[in-house]
Amino acid sequence: MSIGHALLALLEAGPRHGYDLKRAYDIHLGADRPLHYGQVYSTLSRLLRNGLVEVAGLESGDGPDRKRYAITDAGITDVESWLAGPERPEVYLQNVLYAKVVLALLSGRDAQRVLDTQRAEHLKHMRELTKRKSDGDLVDQLICDHALFHLEADLRWLELTAARIDQLREQVRTTTEGGK
Amino acid sequence: MSTDTEPLLRATELFKAFGPTDALDTASLSVAAGETVAVMGPSGSGKSTLLHCAAGIMKPDAGSVRYDGRELTALSDGERSELRRTEFGFVFQFGQLIPELTCLENVALPLRLGGMRRKLAEAEAERWLGTFDVAEAALKRPGDVSGGQSQRVAVARALVTTPRVIFADEPTGALDSLNGELVMRLLTQSARESGAAIVLVTHEARVAAYADREVIVRDGRTQPVVLT
């Protein structure tokens, strides 16, 4: 998640103080991970350096919250191109689950057990998310659903791998024997 | 949710063969009152057969099915179907509503079969259709409503007799994500309110996540639970 872009987009509604930005971020996007003030101010000073925001007002007193920040034209352009462009689809080739299965097979351990244990853990987490979803509002639902669909994808992979475990064992074995 | 008291339903070491195929080979399942258990596993692993045996629709070749102090496998066909009608509710993937009846009549049917007067039964059915947000389907036939609506009608029909156990076999199998979600939410919510247990057969993890725990079936065998 690009915090810089998020703060810029939040500033499009009008100039704000750092603590306002943090609150807006936490309410809309911070379900699991609220921002630290430190992150807010370090991000804002970077945006300031890059000319994407400017200081729109300075109050007396000291501390970082004296400043009100406003988005610049360059900042608006930056948000626009961020929102308009696609994110790189995340793929997890060679992920740790795959590695565990292969290593279990290579070391003569019970790979099915690795898959079963992982499946149970995934489902447990999915139950927690489902519970949280049914207790929450629409925002909670959407956030939980996103996580649920991803976990489901993992589970489908676990399922498919379980169905092919004998084939994979054979392949892993012959690859070893035929190797250097 | 394991209890030291006798569970409401306990199927123990079931065997069932169809000709040369061993559909069940030491499959067990226990369900506590009010508990929702997901039955998962690959296609052809024996999930539906397990559900049918546990619900007294089918007799296992060997093994025991105890429900509320009674041995189902020892009951006559008539006694079992009476038990199913009064104690159990059923939801399947599709094709369970009677096409010639309106949705309202479909939901009222289990009550009518139990001897309830038509007016009363239909008033009760109407209430359930309202709960499941398909009141507008009341006077339509199942063929004239959407798949999502007809599945909600089917869930209403399964719940109208306030069963103690609901057997659901891929209840969301024919639905898109949003409707599947809706059906699961309504099903589990209503079951929780009435204290009904659910045996939920599904291969979808998101659906199984509505359950309290899962049982995995592989090659007709239930797997020991992996504790994490």
Ligand SMILES: Nc1ncnc2c1ncn2[C@@H]1O[C@H](COP(=O)(O)OP(=O)(O)OP(=O)(O)O)[C@@H](O)[C@H]1O
């Ligand atoms: N009435 C029947 N006659 C013959 N074979 C059957 C019958 N019912 C089930 N089987 C066989 O028994 C095995 C288990 O079937 P079952 O329907 O219980 O699987 P399932 O886990 O529900 O599969 P799916 O996820 O595809 O619904 C399969 O090999 C199936 O072909």
Ligand SMILES: [Mg+2]
């Ligand atoms: Mg089936």
